[in-house]
Amino acid sequence: MGSADSTATESFVMMPSIIFTKLFINGEFVDSVSGKTFETIDPRNGEVIAKIAEGDKEDVDLAVKAARAAFDHGPWPRMPGSERAKIMMKLADLIEENLEELAALDSLDAGKLFSLGKAMDIPDIIGVIRYYAGAADKIHGSTLKMSREFQAYTLLEPMGVVGHIVPWNFPAMMFFIKVSPALAAGCTMVVKPAEQTPLSALYYAHLAKLAGVPDGVLNVVTGFGPTAGAAISSHMDVDMVSFTGSLEVGREIMKAAAASNLKPVALELGGKSPLIIFDDADLDMASDLALLGSLFNKGEICVASSRVLVQEGIYDEFVKKLAEKAKAWPVGDPFDPQVRQGPQVDKAQFDKILSYIEHGKREGATLLTGGKPIDKKKGYYIEPTIFTDVKDDMLIIKDEIFGPVTALMKFKTIEEAIKSANNTKYGLAAGIVTKSLDVANTVSRSIRAGSIWINCYFGFDKDCPFGGYKMSGFGKDFGADGLHKYLHTKSVVTPIYNSPWL
Template sequence: MAAANGDSKGFEVPKLEIKFTKLFINGRFVDAVSGKTFETRDPRTGEVTAKIAEGDKADIDLAVKAAREAFDHGPWPRMSGFARGRILHKFADLVDQHVEELAALDTVDAGKLFAMGKLMDIPGGANLLRYYAGAADKIHGETLKMSRPCHGYTLKEPVGVVGHIVPWNYPTTMFFFKVSPALAAGCTMVVKPAEQTPLSALFYAYLAKQAGIPDGVLNVVPGFGPTAGTAISAHMDIDKVSFTGSTEVGRLVMEAAAKSNLKPVSLELGGKSPVIVFDDADLDTAVNLVHMASYTNKGEICVAGSRIYVQEGIYDAFVKKATEMAKKSVVGDPFNPRVHQGPQVDKDQYEKVLKYIDIGKREGATLVTGGKPCGDNGYYIEPTIFTDVKA
């Protein structure tokens, strides 16, 4: 297994200028009310990438005020779906024009593979925008056949001001999963990117303004969960919250929403996904699929196949092939096109993974391969396999 060392020898690391580090509220980049900043670090090295304005309750209040004004009195909810769709298509085109820069931002923020960002994450975000741009003028109600001589119909309207809390593992994909349908419907919003990965979200706010999305419609406030995230969840003037993250925090989001204005909440929370392999499976195909399910995005994915159940008839052969594949996986700088796995997103996640590896050893599971940090700096961990795991 190739060790990670952060060395750019043999491949080119793109030059990257961090352009946007302030909060984006009502169409402008502004400092936090408190003047505070926090550091975002490059997981390849642990070094500081940029200092980001730290939003908290006061900033969320300003962002919600701007979003409420834009919803209650601005043009966005009152445009035809076709007109909103045209702007979203332009937004998508602008994303396409900055693919390399955006992919590099997610690499230095989240440790994501640069090649994968260029190929999938950033184009995928643009295509999510295009999908919902096409849906914007197709949000129809129904005329209902009534049992009595009266008229009945349904009318679908935007819910209002939406709060989006975005996770760190897929900063671009999850940004557009949340923002695109809300924009298409005519909602206005406040987005809180994860504190580990704010850079691309701020860039997307800039591109949204360039595309013609009116001021106040899309606000981006980086900050921390207990402050900015709680302020969104509990805000009386936010009509709906969308959160992706841990089950523990999801409960807090739902509780805060219930205690405020009983706003509806959409939650996508963590899991421990099983993969079941039977004796009649094609062994090579099964091993390849399980490897992909386990190690895609360095395992930082809510549907990672991290529990593998293999039927007895092929168990030994499966473990052997899976171990061989894990040992061949190249861990290193995610800008290197030959690398399969980059660093964990930050020091906390790195230490959490190593802690769980240690727990596995102490509880009697057999460490077959991996289990150790990789390289002299950065947050790299070897692909790891345990067997003899007790439920």
């Protein structure tokens, strides 16, 4: 198993300074009302990076009050879209100027690969901001031809104060997938980053201020889900909540939203995505996609191809090839450019993944490779793990593990593959590997999932709507859908002259 020594980090990159550790409310960095703090931990070694202000209900109240005032009386919703676009473009430019430091913060805080942060995560969020900045002055309603003696048009108006609750696996991307379209729409907002990964969100708040985002428009309250997150979800002055995270927490957010002011919610609640590999597939490409699909970002990604379904004609050869590649997969310090997999985000996630691995062994699945912590003195590193002989009723095939664990299953027919792929409460994504257009079309139309990737995986783009079916949630990110969920449609109707209504 490849590995890298985290003590050598300084030879790879200059470590970032931790500057912003307080709440960001109404354009200022402030201590929490209680004065409490919590520790954010370096998953490479379990050591404390910094103490972060711990926001609670009182802090959320202050942040929502600032966002409410900025929406009801401030310039942001009333500003021409072109002016909002200029400020958003400036924010994107500032992020680009600080790209390496921002990538390093997420590597330090979340164990994400620094090389990918520089090459993909941060450049992608810059693209997302510029994409929605370009849409800010193109938010138009429609003129309606009525069937009665009326004329009418629609107005698209910002939802109001939005609460964004952001997960820890992609701290930068998920921050701006939510914040960018909401800013473009003219909303104001309170963002609660995950307690595991608060550092980059606070830095983005600082850059937003420098870019010219008015005070109160973007507020960041660091803290914990049961306190700060719950306060946002139940707040009477929050008009909408956008959440990405677990199914269990999503249910609680829906309950809180319904019990307060019946605010709409947008939920992306994870998945258990199948990758279906047919007999005619190129084995090298298929095994590369399966490995990347399950191990990318340490398996801490909602669309991980954690269920790999392989047709029986190539199953044995595929298993051998996948095992060889998994054993050569380098795990270690995320700042090392040779490493492909860093540490899991924290000890709780590390322990959860290991418990699922033990459960798989107890249920009778065969451990093909991996299954153990990497032999390090410190840090939350786990070997890439592959199970075979997996049955539909096993927990490792049903539950979202959110770690570097892959379960392989064999199938005979297309019908069997479709049935197995749909045998899940989730419906976020699926992959299909085949040279047959007929097979690709048949299977893609039969799987109940929000994204289908044919002969590729992780086919994300800012133009392409992304979101789930079934218990993977509802509401789309990216594209026009990602913008319109932050907009109300208002119909304005007037009678036509000489109408009987006059």
